[in-house]
Amino acid sequence: MSHAINPARRLIGVGVGPGDPELVTLKAARILREADVVLVPATEASAEGPGRAEQIVLAACPDLPGELRRIPFSMAQRRGIGHKRTESWRASADAAIDAFEAGAHTVALATVGDPAVFSTFSYLRGNVEERMPDVEVSLVPGITAMQALATATSTPLVEGREILALVPATVGPEKLGQVLDLVDSVTIYKGGRTLPAVLEQIRSRGRDAVLGTDVSLDSEQLIGLDDVAEGQTLPYFSTVMSAPARTTTGGSL
């Protein structure tokens, strides 16, 4: 028996950008309005209120015709291993499966940033595809925090023959060091408690950097590397960008 794709059931990972509802694409806004059900990740931190993806969706599409549903995506669940983690993904995917079984044709998961870049969508998708192989999965790209930080600081990430990298600090200091040695423009996510060590690695190479939190939102905070005092407590969810120094005349192509 073959599993033919049933075009009547579509699961779409929709990138809603870094935070500013205006940084949603025209396509993302249309898909969100067309979806029968829009899923939004609800983290533990936002148990008493909407998560960031939900805030963006409601601000960009106040006239949302479909149903909005919060699904659990706790950090604990992300950190779990083996059987326990698989079970958690299953529970999250239930919301999509339930919606399809109740007759929904299009289910969208709104995800902060881009659905192909460190996104919760990857976790949901695999489980849904296993359990409901007739679902057609697609992605709508979104602006990443890396791009938002470059915009906020008016900094070109890469020009000419430069190389760009996006690294999660969870790769550890050795690998991060190798990237910093090889690559011209390095943006680092997931610094968390290791941020001081990450900044020290950047500093020790004579590179500059800027830290951004809540980039593109009213609560945006930007801190230059030189303004970080030793022992200073840094925002846990910072994005760190270390782009090449520029002359005003631009680099070579």
Add this chain to the structure above:
Amino acid sequence: MSHAINPARRLIGVGVGPGDPELVTLKAARILREADVVLVPATEASAEGPGRAEQIVLAACPDLPGELRRIPFSMAQRRGIGHKRTESWRASADAAIDAFEAGAHTVALATVGDPAVFSTFSYLRGNVEERMPDVEVSLVPGITAMQALATATSTPLVEGREILALVPATVGPEKLGQVLDLVDSVTIYKGGRTLPAVLEQIRSRGRDAVLGTDVSLDSEQLIGLDDVAEGQTLPYFSTVMSAPARTTTGGSL
């Protein structure tokens, strides 16, 4: 004498995404509509018709109130060196300078992809800032070809502890090899005539890849690495994405 920023003169680099007019952000569409003058790069190839940025602008904002002006950004000009190149940038920047001197408050340059990622905006900007220091420069991010290719192939670029890189093939085979050895998810721009050699470097490492041209447009072409025959002529303006192989259950965070 200090050069105070005159908020009445704004130069904005607006990313208009990879090609599909729906992949323009709400903010980019608004800024394009608010601008007194919208500049679009006209390459030699498009001398007889609109370039890609212009096509996107007109499709996303058919009701554009401002004036649309083509500015020269030839490949020859990009490749020029020293004095000659500086002169070419100067000529391109003239369009922005002229618009401001004629009374424009907001001049936008529409740029394919993102204005911080290998963008023509960097070249224009430096020259305008030197000659008219009271101009306030800002950026509006856009979806890159890298993101469009991940979307078109429904491929996660990075998950969990993976590293992402974007490399222009013009860095040469040695540096490209180092990136391919270190980084999980590598996207390569500007392959041009070196595409066969680039693909061979990828293949020799046991990695998979996909080539995309005109991604997100009706003329989109996607070619898997296994489907590339030896000696086959490849589209000059391809984007090459070599992302990690995936299991359907997703990676670890």
